[in-house]
Amino acid sequence: MNTFGNNFRVTTFGESHGPAVGCVIDGCPARLALSAADIQPLLDRRRPGASPLASARDETDRVEILSGVFEGKTTGTPIALLVRNRDVHSADYETIKVKFRPGHADFTYQEKYGIRDFRGGGRSSGRETVGRVAAGAVALKVLAEKGITVKSRIVSVHAKTDPAGIEQEILAAKAAGDSVGGIAEITATGCPAGLGDPVFGKLDAAIAGALMGIGAVKGVEIGDGFAVAGRFGSENNDGMTQMGFTSNHAGGILGGISSGQEIVARIAVKPTPSIAKVQQTRDIHGNATEIAVGGRHDPCIVPRILPVAEAMLALVLIDAVLEEEKYR
Amino acid sequence: MNTFGNNFRVTTFGESHGPAVGCVIDGCPARLALSAADIQPLLDRRRPGASPLASARDETDRVEILSGVFEGKTTGTPIALLVRNRDVHSADYETIKVKFRPGHADFTYQEKYGIRDFRGGGRSSGRETVGRVAAGAVALKVLAEKGITVKSRIVSVHAKTDPAGIEQEILAAKAAGDSVGGIAEITATGCPAGLGDPVFGKLDAAIAGALMGIGAVKGVEIGDGFAVAGRFGSENNDGMTQMGFTSNHAGGILGGISSGQEIVARIAVKPTPSIAKVQQTRDIHGNATEIAVGGRHDPCIVPRILPVAEAMLALVLIDAVLEEEKYR
Amino acid sequence: MNTFGNNFRVTTFGESHGPAVGCVIDGCPARLALSAADIQPLLDRRRPGASPLASARDETDRVEILSGVFEGKTTGTPIALLVRNRDVHSADYETIKVKFRPGHADFTYQEKYGIRDFRGGGRSSGRETVGRVAAGAVALKVLAEKGITVKSRIVSVHAKTDPAGIEQEILAAKAAGDSVGGIAEITATGCPAGLGDPVFGKLDAAIAGALMGIGAVKGVEIGDGFAVAGRFGSENNDGMTQMGFTSNHAGGILGGISSGQEIVARIAVKPTPSIAKVQQTRDIHGNATEIAVGGRHDPCIVPRILPVAEAMLALVLIDAVLEEEKYR
């Protein structure tokens, strides 16, 4: 399933070292002003090659709108977005052609499909998120017109929470041929009460699925998350007054439906599995071997995951907003 | 959306104090031996009235198979499962007719629909999970035939981890007119490698959505979950040998696809919001007021959430198993 | 797939001689006044035992609302509708346990599932349409509030078009142990322009799929249908004026989207395959044999198909109406 959403449906395609990556958006409202300039900034935040903290792969990631926009406005038909791959060093990947990288999808893709595009991880590469981010940028523009904004921040990297400590941890890991994990927070403000559907279509369920569906994410919390496990109900319930709520432990969602408060989610991001340090692994013939992963990799994916997480939250919200409008 | 799954599709219906709750299963393989006796045990584990730790509502929860089974075997047609509601004390709910219970879906349902069945929480009641558990029992039977088993356990309640401490915390909270939260773990063994789809259909994304879609769940972890945020890649990667993996930090899923290891998920469960203690709230006319929630409520939902969580994991797995068989 | 629709989703269940038939409606707007009395009349029109022209099976077909309605109004949650089967003569079906009835689904169900509920045709029986008609009645009520009405009529039976001739053909076929086919027309008035989606979600495509999905239907036409194949464009195009259209050859749909004109569809209904006349067939062991189908069957299904066809058109239209409101 490479399609996300029921109302604002996004289908992504493309591999790390194939000709292109991109997406098709089906269900975007008509008459929205839209140009590549609306999409490029979020792509630029996701782009590699821009910081010593990230992969050195140099991609300009220029997006082309192939359809669905006429005289600068959406027409209600599918919006196809295309980004060509450029800085492809496939030679870097001869090693992983025959060896499974620990912590990677190499082994499971091979088991599932009996074939895999090993160049740069193929479809399992973080490069797949270009399509999500491009679509998310369009969703964010629609949401902005409805007064909804999405933001994100790094909560911690390798348990450090201040910017200087975070940068130091990342550079130290890089120098050691290693990588580090962290936690990020994504929030949405301006959501009306009433978004989300009972039972299987709960807004928090959709958010959890969307965020856990980003590679490297191993945990998702809504509101106070795991902290609620150690509380009394009398501590955890958000009281109500004439004016609204007295607290927001729930993270803006009650019974799977938005309450009108700020929506708050956090994700646990694992350390990048591609590291230069030698690791124990298996080759495709089943023999034990060792691997030191070359190529250009991020020592910490937390900074670059932020625009992806914003995009995914935006896709969940636009879908819920359109669903809700059906019954207004 | 009251339907779950793409291949083994479950649609649930029913309110806490309506005539009945139940589900329709569409896509169950034909020729599976099935009777009510296969479904009743999991329902019995979910049933209230069975322990001093749980709600005193006394429901026998006898399931009736309305369709899809002929001479003791499934026919491939929809299986409708029905459980009549019996011990309904709607009079208990006159208070919540006019006052929103903090931490509950009362407010958000009212905002969304402009109407709500306030009796026992209506559709937002935990009683809705009867349909899920009934369907989950069928899924578990299909999975068992494929060698896959699902289990669960309480990890902690209000930070206590031993059975005696857990029981003490629950009874103390009950005595105080309060409630407590906790953490549960759900595991699946016997899953073949290759389950789950890349990108939006990742197995961990589906599990996260399914578990976060259970009322009261505020966080989901796969494998080591939030702990990975404080690790180096060299610590977190699961090495491989000829025989398999050297550890299971990943919780049995790599790149969204099962690796063949045990699948491990944990959920954070909030303290039941319905408590006897007085809380600050608002009435349906917008006035500030106070509420002490009467009725029969669980002081801790963690024990009764276990069969529900097993059911949801089973529904995710059977869906992935059937999807995978399409391409074998 | 026993679920129909994307927005107003109907899942049906039940076999001809099982305990019950029914449906679950998910996505019905909240606050609609609804009681069994709104559903019963359409079920009564579908009901057998009411006319010498139809099957003698005597079913009262009383519908029970199991969920989704509170104090006489829909709540936005799933509406489960149940009809118990009563007049079940399973003994009639011992013959078809071992012999495939020509023109029936006996053979294909056996091939597909390796098992079949042969009693009365099981799930392939026309009795399955009880769930569709019950759901259609709810859809018709929602549509009526939006000014949309659906009607149907018999165009011809065995090439006769006047009521007396039609009745005569049916009774003559019955007397001869045979059956006859015919054509029915279904129309909808009051539909706004703009319903239906381009490409795969065309309104006429949805109508064609919905009507062809009724057992016994072998052809579907929109507007002038097959007659257009013999025309010039200058004859077939519907001209426009300031006031509207000068004709309606298109049947109210242009480019898959409603034009605001009356929507017109026609269906070809095959003669009931269950006939008393001796036919050549095969038994389940693969041997050639003969069969004379006993039991109580309709000599012509056209009169009883009308409420089913109205229901299906209503389900298509309510789905399109809700889809459209998303973008208003």
Place this chain on the structure above:
Amino acid sequence: MNTFGNNFRVTTFGESHGPAVGCVIDGCPARLALSAADIQPLLDRRRPGASPLASARDETDRVEILSGVFEGKTTGTPIALLVRNRDVHSADYETIKVKFRPGHADFTYQEKYGIRDFRGGGRSSGRETVGRVAAGAVALKVLAEKGITVKSRIVSVHAKTDPAGIEQEILAAKAAGDSVGGIAEITATGCPAGLGDPVFGKLDAAIAGALMGIGAVKGVEIGDGFAVAGRFGSENNDGMTQMGFTSNHAGGILGGISSGQEIVARIAVKPTPSIAKVQQTRDIHGNATEIAVGGRHDPCIVPRILPVAEAMLALVLIDAVLEEEKYR
């Protein structure tokens, strides 16, 4: 909805005079040998500019595979197919910018979206079918490996059935500034028994929806279609013997499930609405006016609809085949 299928999912995009048309295929089995050379022939049969009977628009329609294929084989990931538009004469369309063409989607798109890409009909153009045909070619390759082949033929044009008469009718209509309709037949051989799902997922329902979803199609028949309306059951039932069936009035489908016989469908194709003859219409300001449609149009769409109809039947069949394999 610009996505077709549940298992082999095709999303198309693009407008007649935009930068490109194409599709994304999600769910194609892995390890299928695939190159542009497998897709090009079916696109060439659909291509304009190749015959005096068709539009003079000159498009080479070269397809580029953007993803999902590695070293000549599919990998199980989405296959994006791109065709750039080249011979675009947008100037031809200044007239239709302000006037609605009778029989066209101009009016309904404007009503639905409040905006339309009027250049060449935008998304409602037959050019949209490039994406369908490209996807259909991939489906046909998968089907061929399973022994299933799809063919089509012209049954009649303007009531003529022989090739010479058909060509004469088309050229005469063209000379008169008019157009003509016709009937086409699409057949599939080699389908195993058991394809298609009961009730709403019937194979004939899926075929009817797929074929009626092609622009210009106004009627669909399965097997003997409308002819069955004038028959007795004893005439219409297909008898069975030890060897198979004695006839194929049903067109290879019983109870919505394939019987193993040849699948036969016919479509009624309306005369192209774009004609040079003067017609009565309305402008976008609501005033009555006249229109003579310029540009390069097909005087009869029946010949060029054949590859599109084959593609759609192939998409239905591959979807059903994959669905069926789930339960093997």
